[in-house]
Amino acid sequence: MDTTAIVLILAALVAVSIVIIVAVQMRERARIERARRTAAQEDQYNRANRLLSEIPGQYLTPDLKLLLLKRMEEACHELSTLKSTLPVQQWRESTQQIKKQVLENSDQRSPVKIDTPEKATYVKELLQSLFKMIEGMHKAGKIDSATAKKNLKYVLFLVHKTHADLHVFQARDYVRQNQIRKAIHAYHLASTEMGKSRDNPLAMKAVKSFRTRIKELEALGAEGKKTSGPLEGDSKLDREWDTFLHDDEWKKKADYDD
Numbered sequence: 063m064d065t066t067a068i069v070l071i072l073a074a075l076v077a078v079s080i081v082i083i084v085a086v087q088m089r090e091r092a093r094i095e096r097a098r099r100t101a102a103q104e105d106q107y108n109r110a111n112r113l114l115s116e117i118p119g120q121y122l123t124p125d126l127k128l129l130l131l132k133r134m135e136e137a138c139h140e141l142s143t144l145k146s147t148l149p150v151q152q153w154r155e156s157t158q159q160i161k162k163q164v165l166e167n168s169d170q171r172s173p174v175k176i177d178t179p180e181k182a183t184y185v186k187e188l189l190q191s192l193f194k195m196i197e198g199m200h201k202a203g204k205i206d207s208a209t210a211k212k213n214l215k216y217v218l219f220l221v222h223k224t225h226a227d228l229h230v231f232q233a234r235d236y237v238r239q240n241q242i243r244k245a246i247h248a249y250h251l252a253s254t255e256m257g258k259s260r261d262n263p264l265a266m267k268a269v270k271s272f273r274t275r276i277k278e279l280e281a282l283g284a285e286g287k288k289t290s291g292p293l294e295g296d297s298k299l300d301r302e303w304d305t306f307l308h309d310d311e312w313k314k315k316a317d318y319d320d
Contacts, residue, residue, distance in 0.1 A: 100146050107137035107153060109191065114160075117188050119171025121220050124164055125213060129196060129205070131161045136204070176227035185224045193217045219259040226255040226268070230303055242283045249276050271302065 110133040114122070138154040163169035176182050193214060200210035233248035253272035259265035 096144055100141065100144050100148075103137045103140045103144070104146075104148060107134050107141070110134045110137070110195065113188055113192050113195070117192065118174035118176070118185060120173040121185075121189075121223075122171060123216065124167070125209075126192070126216070127164045127169065128161070129199070129209075129213060130192075131157055131164065132204070133195065133199065135161075175231065176224055177231045179228065182224050182228040186221055189217055189221050189224065215261070219262050219265060222255045222258045222265065226252040229255065237279070242279050246276055246279050246283070249279070268303070 110130045114127065114130045114134075117126075134157045135154070138150050138157065141148060141150045142154075160169060174181075174185075176185060196205070196210055196213050196217065199205045200207065229248045229252035233245045233252065236242070236245035236248060249272050253269050253276070256265040256268045256272070
């Protein structure tokens, strides 16, 4: 075998080796990218499912539920495309079942009392995550500007209501302990929180109710009334507050599309 042939053979071997190495690298990169996309979509699904499950039931409107379900459906579709080994079909069927219940207005979720600072902080974190998710869907072109604006404004309102919930709970407890001055202060704090959503009719109605309750307590304090036992903490305002986001008449007055 002459020198030229040997050189050509060696060159061919080098070329084949390079092709094999490049092919292996490309395959590995594709595998890593597929794993990355799979993990990202799994995270998207789990995050949306967590928000749907853990945000207090009284906070979730049908619109918010449908947005979360839309995100879950998109994640399932992407995972199917990626041929994931995750139980995607089971997730899809569960998501479709919940969506059907929401559309039929039969998806009922239990309300949650915001009665500790820790719970208020946790719910606020959930709402902030929901806010970012809606922003992300808008930026990705998944929802239009009107839908994004409507729901983002509502989520901000819920953040303020979360703090107000805690203050109302504390105020009611103070009233039962005959600590009227502290109760008045707590209602003032609740009013301030709801006042941050001035463009929301529900928030403004709540502020008006808090002011009425404050006047009632101020009158009680001025009269210097004392009782042998605890005062009744559940005023008409408190009972209304417990069903604040379920009151159909209040909801009809709220228009977030403006």
